[in-house]
Amino acid sequence: MQFDQAVRGRPADAALAVVVGALVTTAAVFEDGTTVLDYLLIALGSLTLAAYRGAPRVVLAITTAATTAYVVHAHPGTxxxxxxxxxxxxxxxxxxxxxxxxxxAVFLAGFMTTGPGAGEVVERTLLLAGWFLCALVTGLADRNWQAYLRQTEQRALEAERTREEVALRRAGEERLRIARELHDSLTHSISIVKLQAGVAVHLARKRGEEVPPALLAIQQAGGEAMRELRSTLEVLRTDEPTGTPALLVERARAAGLAVDLRVTGEERPLAATVDRAAYRIVQEALTNAARHAGPAKVTVELGYRPDELTIEVRDDGVARRSGPPVPGIGLTGMRERVTALGGTLSAAPRAEGGFSVRAELPLDAPEEAR
Structure with missing residues (x-):
C-alpha cells in the first residue's frame, strides 16, 4: 500500500519541485548579478525535491549544499x-x-554572509530561523499525525478481525447446537421407526407371509433417512474442509465409485474461500453421483486458469434430459456458494446420458464470502 501511494505521489512531487524552482528562479531574475551557475544551483537544489519520498536525507544534503552555495555566491533574498x-x-x-x-543551521550560517548591512542580515536571518523552526515543527507534527492514522487503521482492522472471529465462533457453536438437537431427536425417532419396520418384516417372513410393499418402503426410507441425517450431521460438525478434491476422489474410489481426476493448467494454492467452495462442490457432486447415477463412471476435472478455477463433475449414469432434476438442498447449497463468490454454476443432465455439474469460480473472490 505504501509503495502504491509513493507511485501515485510522484507526479505531485515533481510538480512541487518545479513550482519551487520556478519561484526561486523568478526571484533570481530580479536580483542583480545572477549568473548561469546560480541558475544551475537553483535547478539542482529545487528539482532534487522530487525524490524526497525515496531518499529524504540525500535530498536534504543536496538541496542544502546547492542552495547554500547559491546564496553565498549571489546574495539573494529570503x-x-x-x-x-x-x-x-x-x-x-x-x-x-x-x-x-x-x-x-548550515543554510542560516551561509545566509548570514549576504546583505549589505549587519542589522539587515540579522533581521533576515532571524526571520528565516523562524521559518525553519516552523518547517521542523510541521514536519514532526505531520509524522505524528500519520502514525496516529496508521494506528487507528490497525485498530479498526483488528476490531473487524475480532468481530469476524466472534461471528465465526458463534456460527460454529450454533451448528454444533443444531447437530446435537438433530442427533438427540431425529436420530432416535428414525432409529425406532427403522427398527420396528425391520422387526415387522422379519416376523412376516418368518411366518411365511407376504411382506406388504408399504412396510418394505418404510424400512428402505428409514435406512435412507438415517444415511442422510448422518451426512447432514457430519457437515454441521465440520467447520472447514478436511482435505482436498483429490482426497475426495480417493475416498469415492475406496467406496466403490469409478472416478477419474483430471487437472489442467498450473495447479497452485487458492484463496481460502475458493478452496473451501471447490471442496464442497466436488464433495456434493460425488455424493449425488454415488446416490443417483447408479453403476456409472464419474470424471472430475479441475481447470486452473489465470483468473478463475473451473470445476466439472460428470457421470454417464441414468439421468436423461427428459427428466430434469428438482433442485434439492445440495444443489441449492452449491449454487449459493458459487453465487457468493461471483461465479457461475450449471447442473443438468447430459445429452449423451448422465449428469454434469460445472462451476466457474473467480480467483479474486472476496474473503468474507463463505
Whole structure:
C-alpha cells in the first residue's frame, strides 16, 4: 500500500519541485548579478525535491549544499530558502529531525554572509530561523499525525478481525447446537421407526407371509433417512474442509465409485474461500453421483486458469434430459456458494446420458464470502 501511494505521489512531487524552482528562479531574475551557475544551483537544489519520498536525507544534503552555495555566491533574498525549507520539512516528517536541524543551521550560517548591512542580515536571518523552526515543527507534527492514522487503521482492522472471529465462533457453536438437537431427536425417532419396520418384516417372513410393499418402503426410507441425517450431521460438525478434491476422489474410489481426476493448467494454492467452495462442490457432486447415477463412471476435472478455477463433475449414469432434476438442498447449497463468490454454476443432465455439474469460480473472490 505504501509503495502504491509513493507511485501515485510522484507526479505531485515533481510538480512541487518545479513550482519551487520556478519561484526561486523568478526571484533570481530580479536580483542583480545572477549568473548561469546560480541558475544551475537553483535547478539542482529545487528539482532534487522530487525524490524526497525515496531518499529524504540525500535530498536534504543536496538541496542544502546547492542552495547554500547559491546564496553565498549571489546574495539573494529570503525566497531563495524555499528549497531548503521543503527539504527540512520532509526530512523531519521522515523522522530525521537531527539532520534537518543541522541543515537549517548550515543554510542560516551561509545566509548570514549576504546583505549589505549587519542589522539587515540579522533581521533576515532571524526571520528565516523562524521559518525553519516552523518547517521542523510541521514536519514532526505531520509524522505524528500519520502514525496516529496508521494506528487507528490497525485498530479498526483488528476490531473487524475480532468481530469476524466472534461471528465465526458463534456460527460454529450454533451448528454444533443444531447437530446435537438433530442427533438427540431425529436420530432416535428414525432409529425406532427403522427398527420396528425391520422387526415387522422379519416376523412376516418368518411366518411365511407376504411382506406388504408399504412396510418394505418404510424400512428402505428409514435406512435412507438415517444415511442422510448422518451426512447432514457430519457437515454441521465440520467447520472447514478436511482435505482436498483429490482426497475426495480417493475416498469415492475406496467406496466403490469409478472416478477419474483430471487437472489442467498450473495447479497452485487458492484463496481460502475458493478452496473451501471447490471442496464442497466436488464433495456434493460425488455424493449425488454415488446416490443417483447408479453403476456409472464419474470424471472430475479441475481447470486452473489465470483468473478463475473451473470445476466439472460428470457421470454417464441414468439421468436423461427428459427428466430434469428438482433442485434439492445440495444443489441449492452449491449454487449459493458459487453465487457468493461471483461465479457461475450449471447442473443438468447430459445429452449423451448422465449428469454434469460445472462451476466457474473467480480467483479474486472476496474473503468474507463463505
Amino acid at each position: 525566497l531563495s530558502a524555499l528549497p531548503v525549507l521543503g527539504a527540512v520539512h520532509t526530512a523531519a516528517r521522515a523522522g530525521h529531525r537531527g539532520v534537518a536541524a543541522l541543515a537549517s
